[in-house]
Amino acid sequence: MTEAKMTELKNSNTGAEQDSRSTQTPEQAQRNRRRNRWTLFALLLVFLSPTIFALFWRPEGRVNFGELIQPPVPMVEVALDAANGTAANTGELREKWLWLTVVRGSCTEECRQNLYNMRQARIAEGKYSKRIRYAVLVLDPATDADAGPDEQLVAEHPVMDWFTARDDAAAKLGEQFLAASGKSGDQSGGTSGGTSGGKSGGTSDLDHEIYIVDPLGNIMMRYPKGTDGRPLKKDLSRLLRASHVG
Numbered sequence: 001m002t003e004a005k006m007t008e009l010k011n012s013n014t015g016a017e018q019d020s021r022s023t024q025t026p027e028q029a030q031r032n033r034r035r036n037r038w039t040l041f042a043l044l045l046v047f048l049s050p051t052i053f054a055l056f057w058r059p060e061g062r063v064n065f066g067e068l069i070q071p072p073v074p075m076v077e078v079a080l081d082a083a084n085g086t087a088a089n090t091g092e093l094r095e096k097w098l099w100l101t102v103v104r105g106s107c108t109e110e111c112r113q114n115l116y117n118m119r120q121a122r123i124a125e126g127k128y129s130k131r132i133r134y135a136v137l138v139l140d141p142a143t144d145a146d147a148g149p150d151e152q153l154v155a156e157h158p159v160m161d162w163f164t165a166r167d168d169a170a171a172k173l174g175e176q177f178l179a180a181s182g183k184s185g186d187q188s189g190g191t192s193g194g195t196s197g198g199k200s201g202g203t204s205d206l207d208h209e210i211y212i213v214d215p216l217g218n219i220m221m222r223y224p225k226g227t228d229g230r231p232l233k234k235d236l237s238r239l240l241r242a243s244h245v246g
Contacts, residue, residue: 075218083162100210105140110226114225117227119156132240136160136162137163
């Protein structure tokens, strides 16, 4: 094939590609960009997972502070209620590193202490704080008032997110967090209906625990109730250094 023919063929292919792109609607172009972004995130996670695991693994099989969840548990996509009364879903919890405190019923003093610890640890990250979110997830609130933060919490935590899961959504999320925490028992007990009935293994066992969710929506680290802010900061600092996702 002569050089002229090769040049003509190349120009023809380029023109076809440009024509294909020009026929895309704005919605199609936006979907393609979003799909390409999540594909890149997934590839980065695959390559960085061994690095992240190595940061927390020790020869005796323990992690430094939080409990590393292996394998990570992908959060099921279910409907949520946001604090401002708008509809949301768990897919909106992606794209940044997320500290999530799980609450059953109402945000008690332990819940407020968790929020304080998460806020202070986030502030301590300085310029990296924009890569971090922190939120409350309420499973089946005891009352309508418990479904959202009070005025004092809003004033103390202006960047906090607050989500409420009810009925089947609360049941599915409760089962996932129980699986992530390695707890056994009656996973249907107390997940809906407003009371756990005191059953071991119900979602009441999740009360005031803190989880780290990665930017792809995977539950990957757990802290028991009563954890202070220092372990949160140290673990997340390592994650931020190891990964550029989020």
